[in-house]
Amino acid sequence: MAPNQDEETRGKDSKGKEIEAGNSRRITRPPLSFLAIFNEHSIALDTSCPDQLCQQLYDGVFLKPNKLKYFVDEKSNKNCFVLFARELTVVHGDNPEYWTWMEDKETSGKDIEVAELLKICEFVLSAKYVGYMEFSLGQYDGDCKHGLVVKCAIIRPKK
Helix, strand or coil: CCCCHHHHCEEECCCCCEEECCCCCCCCCCCCCHHHHHHHCCCCCCCCCHHHHHHHHHHCEEEECCCEEEEECCCCCCEEEEEEHHHCEECCCCCCCCEEEEEEECCCCCEEEEEEECCECCEEEEEEECCCEEEEEEECCCCCECCCEECEEEECCCC
């Protein structure tokens, strides 16, 4: 007995869910770790439609309102994070003599806060997030800086 056309064009993903193959639809599978990331932040998503789920993950989901956003890079299908200015450690960030905080729009149109450097001689940004990842950006040349606007840090895996 020969299989019918429908059975030939369907495959199974790593969890056994059927996915259409061929030119009519692309295969969409989000990284498996997204569930753990969302559970850690008590965020529930509708996973009943893989295409809609993947589009939502490609667009990004705020894990902490206006501070931390998670998204999946569409080309590499890897987990990425955006740490907005309020999620970063900005040296003297709470001192209005050195920094001013103002609202800006994120790519999705949501309001976020950005930090504008008024004048400071020691410039340091840092963050500790996503496991034990740590980074810092600084300049210590003694010349005072001004005019820099800190919006976010985007964290992507190596290719």
